[in-house]
Amino acid sequence: LYNEIEKSVAAGFMKSNPYKDKGFVPGQYSEENYDKIDLHRPYVDDVILVSKDGKPMKRESDLIDVWFDSGAMPYAQIHYPFENKELLDNRQVYPADFIAEGVDQTRGWFFTLHAIATMVFDSVSYKAVISNGLVLDKNGNKMSKRLNNAVDPFTTIEKYGSDPLRWYMITNSSPWDNLKFDVEGVEEVRRKFFGTLYNTYSFFALYANVDGFEYKEADVPMAERPEIDRWILSVLNTLIKEVDTCYNEYEPTKAGRLISDFVNDNLSNWYVRLNRKRFWGGEFTQDKLSAYQTLYTCLETVAKLMAPISPFYADRLYTDLITATGRDNVVSVHLAEFPKYQEEMINKELETRMQMAQDVTSMVLALRRKVNIKVRQPLQCIMVPVLDEEQKAHIEAVKSLIMNEVNVKEIKFVDGAAGVLVKKVKCDFKKLGPKFGKQMKAVAAAVAEMSQEAIAELEKNGSYTLQLDGTDVLVEATDVEIFSEDIPGWLVANEGKLTVALDVTVTEELRREGVARGVVRRTEQQQPRIAVRRREQLPLVEREVGLERNLAHRHVVDRGGHLVHAVSRGDRHRIVPPGFAEQPEHQVDRFVRTVADEDLFDRYALDFRQPPFQVFLMRVGVAVVVVVVRVFVGVEVDAQFALVFVPRGRVGGQRAYVFSE
Numbered sequence: 001l002y003n004e005i006e007k008s009v010a011a012g013f014m015k016s017n018p019y020k021d022k023g024f025v026p027g028q029y030s031e032e033n034y035d036k037i038d039l040h041r042p043y044v045d046d047v048i049l050v051s052k053d054g055k056p057m058k059r060e061s062d063l064i065d066v067w068f069d070s071g072a073m074p075y076a077q078i079h080y081p082f083e084n085k086e087l088l089d090n091r092q093v094y095p096a097d098f099i100a101e102g103v104d105q106t107r108g109w110f111f112t113l114h115a116i117a118t119m120v121f122d123s124v125s126y127k128a129v130i131s132n133g134l135v136l137d138k139n140g141n142k143m144s145k146r147l148n149n150a151v152d153p154f155t156t157i158e159k160y161g162s163d164p165l166r167w168y169m170i171t172n173s174s175p176w177d178n179l180k181f182d183v184e185g186v187e188e189v190r191r192k193f194f195g196t197l198y199n200t201y202s203f204f205a206l207y208a209n210v211d212g213f214e215y216k217e218a219d220v221p222m223a224e225r226p227e228i229d230r231w232i233l234s235v236l237n238t239l240i241k242e243v244d245t246c247y248n249e250y251e252p253t254k255a256g257r258l259i260s261d262f263v264n265d266n267l268s269n270w271y272v273r274l275n276r277k278r279f280w281g282g283e284f285t286q287d288k289l290s291a292y293q294t295l296y297t298c299l300e301t302v303a304k305l306m307a308p309i310s311p312f313y314a315d316r317l318y319t320d321l322i323t324a325t326g327r328d329n330v331v332s333v334h335l336a337e338f339p340k341y342q343e344e345m346i347n348k349e350l351e352t353r354m355q356m357a358q359d360v361t362s363m364v365l366a367l368r369r370k371v372n373i374k375v376r377q378p379l380q381c382i383m384v385p386v387l388d389e390e391q392k393a394h395i396e397a398v399k400s401l402i403m404n405e406v407n408v409k410e411i412k413f414v415d416g417a418a419g420v421l422v423k424k425v426k427c428d429f430k431k432l433g434p435k436f437g438k439q440m441k442a443v444a445a446a447v448a449e450m451s452q453e454a455i456a457e458l459e460k461n462g463s464y465t466l467q468l469d470g471t472d473v474l475v476e477a478t479d480v481e482i483f484s485e486d487i488p489g490w491l492v493a494n495e496g497k498l499t500v501a502l503d504v505t506v507t508e509e510l511r512r513e514g515v516a517r518g519v520v521r522r523t524e525q526q527q528p529r530i531a532v533r534r535r536e537q538l539p540l541v542e543r544e545v546g547l548e549r550n551l552a553h554r555h556v557v558d559r560g561g562h563l564v565h566a567v568s569r570g571d572r573h574r575i576v577p578p579g580f581a582e583q584p585e586h587q588v589d590r591f592v593r594t595v596a597d598e599d600l601f602d603r604y605a606l607d608f609r610q611p612p613f614q615v616f617l618m619r620v621g622v623a624v625v626v627v628v629v630r631v632f633v634g635v636e637v638d639a640q641f642a643l644v645f646v647p648r649g650r651v652g653g654q655r656a657y658v659f660s661e
Contacts, residue, residue, distance in 0.1 A: 002026045013048040071112025098128035138182035163310040164190040171256035207279040213292045215325040220290040229294040232271045240341040357398035363493040364406040367502045377514035382411045383501040426481045
C-alpha cells in the first residue's frame, strides 16, 4: 500500500504520502511503528490509488451488507464461475454437507448463505448446521478477564494435551449446548479414558512382544473362539454400528460416550481383566492366539472410531499397531477405511447375558462397599427376584461368572411376587404432576398402596392401570421409583427391572475363609527383590500351611498353584537386611523358632541360615505371615511358601504366636 500511494503521488492524484509524513517505515513490524497509521475510516478515504490504465481509484462509499461476503463463501472459495464451474453446477461440491458456527450467526452467516443460494441457484446452501454453544466457566458464568475466570487454551493444551481437551469438550455436552468448562474434567478424561486405553494397549504390547505375536496367523474361526471373545467382538460390532450412525447424524457427543463406555466398562474392566491369564506364559495355543487376535481387533477398531474426535492419539495408536503387524499400508489412521460392522458377528442374546452379569456384579459390589465388606471376604448368598423365565435364563447362564466376581457361594432365584422382598413405589411428582394435575394427591396415595402383585406387573409390563373413582389411571414405570426394603441381614439394590439382595452375614466359617484368602492375596503381593522375568511365575510349594490345613490348601492350590509376579506396595517389612546371610545372628530364624515347634523345621527341612533364602514378614489381620523364597543366582526360583502364625494370648507380657497347621 505504501508503494501504491507513492505511485499516486507521482501521478498527481495525492499531494503526499500520509504514511511517509507520519514516519511509517515499511518492513518494520514493531507496535510503535504501526501505531503511526490507521487504515480505518475516515483516514482511508484520503487514499487515492492508480489503476493499471492510469485512472484514479477510491474506496466505494456505497456498500452492500458486509455479510454478503460470507454468504458468497461457497462460490468464492472455488473461484466460481471463473474456475471449477462444472463442479458447482453439477452439485459435486454444493450444497455443503454441514457447516458449524456460533449461535450468534443465525441472522448473519447462516441467513446470508441461504439467501444468496436461493436468489442465484434456487437451492439451499447447506444440508445441516451445527450451531455451537458458548464455553462458560465451571459455574456457568461467561468467561472474562474482569472476572478472572478465563481459561488459557494454550496453557491447558500444554498441560493436558489437545486430544484430552477435545475429547472432554465433545463428550461433556452436545456442541449446540453451552459447556461449563472445568479443567478437572479434562484431567479426569485423560486419566480415565486415555489412561485406560493406554494401559490396555501396554498390556497387549507387553505380552505380544514376549510371544512374538504379529497377526501372521489366519483368524481363529468365530465358532472356535471362547464365549468371552465372541461377546466382546459382538459388542465391538454393535459399537461400530452405533458410532457410525451417530457420526452420520451429527451426534459426536453420543459417539464419544459410546467409545468411552466400551473402552472402560467392556474392554478394560471386563474383557482384559477376566482374560489376563490367557496371555501369561504357557504354550502358544489356539486359545492364546484367539485372545491376541480379539484384543488386537478391538484396539485397532477403537483407534479408527475415535480418530474424528481424537486425531493425534488415534493416529499414534493405529500406526503403532499396524507397524508391528503390517495389516494396513496407510501412513495415517485418517487415510484408513472407516470400520464397517458385520451383522453376522452381533449376538444380542450373548450381549444381554453378559450385560446381566456386569449389572449384577456392579450392584453387589456396591452393596459390599455400603457396609465396607471387601471382595476377598466370602459371603454366602445372592438372592434375585426374577420377573420371568427369560431373565432367569440369562442370569443362570452367567451364574458362575457372577459368583466368582463378587465372591459368593450361591445365587438363589425367587419369584418376584413371593413376598421374600418387599417392594415399594414412590411417585416422581415432576413427571406425574403435569400429567394428573388436581388428581395428583389421589394418584400418589393409590400408588403408595399398590400390592406386591401390582408392582410386579408394573415392572414386567412397564405400566399399570389404577382404578381411581371409577376412572382408569395409567401409571408408567418411568413415572415412578420402585425400591425394595432391606430385610434383616440382607442389603437390597434396584436398577430398572433388576433387583438383587445380598446376604451380608459373616459367619465364623466365612470369616476364617476370608482370612485365608487374605493370606493368599498378601502373599501374591510380595515381590522379592530378585531378577525374575515378567512372564515367569513363581511356584508355590504344595505343602498346606495356613490357618487350617484344608482351608489353606484349597485357596492356595486351587488358585492355580503359582504365585503371579506382581509389584509390591507397602505393608512389607523385611526382618533381615539385604546382607543378612553374612550375619551370624538371624532374626527370622530366631523369631520362628520361638513361636513354632522345633519339628516344624525338620519336617520341612527349613534352615534360614543358608544364603539362598530370602524372607519377608507381613500381617494379615491378626495373623503373622512369613514368606520364604529360595533363590539361585538371583534368577531361578526354587520354591516359595508361607508360614502362618496366629496369636494365642500372651506369655510373659509378650504376644504369643503358634503355628496353625
